[in-house]
Amino acid sequence: MASSISICRACLTRPSTTLMGSTPRLLRPTSDIQRLLLPTTSTVQSLILTSAFSTTPALPAGGGAVNRAKMKSSKLKQTKKKKAKTHFKIWNHAELPKYALTEAMRYIRAFEVGNDLRQAKYDLAVKIYTVKNGPAVKNRIQLPKAVNTDIRICVFADGKKAEAAREAGAVVVGTKDVWEQIKEGVINFDRVICASDVFQEFQKTGLGRVLGPRGLMPSPRTGTVVTNPAAIISAMIGASEYRERQGVVRIAIGQLGFTPDELRDNIKVFMDQLAKDLARIEDFDKRINEVVLGSTHSPSFSLSGEFENIGREEDFDITPEAVEGAEATEATPVAAVA
C-alpha cells in the first residue's frame, strides 16, 4: 500500500526523538558527580558517557568553533550535491483526520448552499506516488450516473427505437417532422444519431447542407449511424475524461444534487478503473496515496473510504482502528496495484 512509505518515515523519526527527550533526564542525577570528576579523570570517561546517548562523536574541548565551521561547510557541500527529486512529493497523512463520504457531503452541501445543483460539481482528486518524467495516466470513463448531462442529443428513428432513445435521454426524437424543423433552421441540439434503417431515407432529404457545416451530419464512419441508438446515447452523455497532472488525477465525479448512494457508486467505479490504469503501466511504480473529495465552491475533504460514520460527532475524535478498517475496504483496488 501507499502508506508503507509514510509509516517507515514515522518509524525512523520516532526513536531519535524519544532518545533525545530522555537524555537530559538520565544525565541530571549524575551531572554533579560528573562535574566533580571531570578535572581529575581522563576525557575517555566523559566520551563514554556522552556516546551512550548520542551517535554523533563527542567533540574535543577547545576546538568547537573550528569544527562547527567545518561542519557548516561540509553541510553546504552536501546540499549542493543533492540530486533533483525524481518523484512528486507525497506526505504522511496516516494520523490526520479523514472523513466518511456522507459527512464530507454534508459539509460540502452546506458550503455550496444557494448554488445551482446541476452546475456545481463534486470533484475528486487522487494523489499518486509516481515519477515525474514517466508515463501519465490518461483515460475515459463511463460513470454509472453521468455528470455532464448538458449535451442535447437528437435521434432520427421511429417506432420502438424512438421510444427507447427518448427514454435513454435524447432531447429531439423523430424522422420527417424533425427534418422539416431542421430545414426551417430550428437546431437546438449538439449531437445527432441516426438509426440505420432510416439512414437511406434521411440521405434523400439533402440535409447535409444544413448539418454538414455544423459537424452534426451522421455517418457510419464516425459511428453515429447505428442499429440501436439508445445504447450509444448513454455513452455519449456520460463519458468523462481524466488525466494525471503533477501527480494528481482530477475528475468531476458528480453533480451536487446526487444522492450519497449515486456518488458512492461513481467513486467506486472510477477508483476501480484508475487502479487498472495504474497497473497497466508496468515499468513504473505507481500507487494511490490519497483520495480527496471537494467541490466547485467548497473546501476539500480527505476521504476515509467509509460510507457513513456511526456514533462520531467530532472530526478530531477519529480512532485509528476505524481509519485502518476503512482503508482496507476502500483499498481493494489499491491492493491489487501494490
Added chain:
Amino acid sequence: MPSPTSRLRWLRAKLYSVRNGTGAAILPPNISRIALSFNYKSNNGHMGPRKFFRECLPRLKYHNPEVDMTVLRKDALEGPATLTIHFTDTPLPADSKSGKKKQAAPIVRETSSTIDIDMLNRYPDDIMAELVEKTSATLYSEPPRPKELEEEAEYLAVKRENELKEKYKLQRADRRKNKDDKLKDAILA
C-alpha cells in the same frame, strides 16, 4: 496538492465556523424549504440579506441537511428582500437516514403554509433572531472540548508565547546593538 497538514489546519477552522455561530440552529421537522430572494447589488438595504446568505445560511444548511434552501437573486437595484419559510404537513420518510431502499422517486413535500420575513435594511443577526422566533428552532452550541485537549491547547499556547518572548528578546538586543554601533561610527566620524 498542498501538504495535508496545512490543508487540515485551514479546514479545521473552516468546519468549526460552519458548525458554530449565528445561524447554527436546528429547525423543527415541519419545515420543508427556506427561500431567499434579494438583489445582486447591495444598494438600498440589500447588504444584510447578502451577509445572511453568505454567513448564516451555510450553518443553517449544515444543521438541517433535509431542508431545501433556494436563493434567487435579481439584477434590480431596488425592490423587496424576503425570506420565505415553507411549512408542510407531510412528515419526512422514516427510513431516509438508513438510505438503503430510497432509490425510488424523491418525495415531494408540499407546502401547506408560508411565513415571510422582511430582510430589507437589517443585520444578519437580526434576521436570524426573527427566524428562530417564528419557527421556534433550537439553537445549537458545540459541546465543550474534553479536558485533555483543553490542557494540551493551553500548554501549546504557553509554549508558543515563551518562544516568542525569547525571539523578541534577541531581536531587541540586536536592534540595540545596531543602534549603538551606528552611534559609535557617527562619533568616530
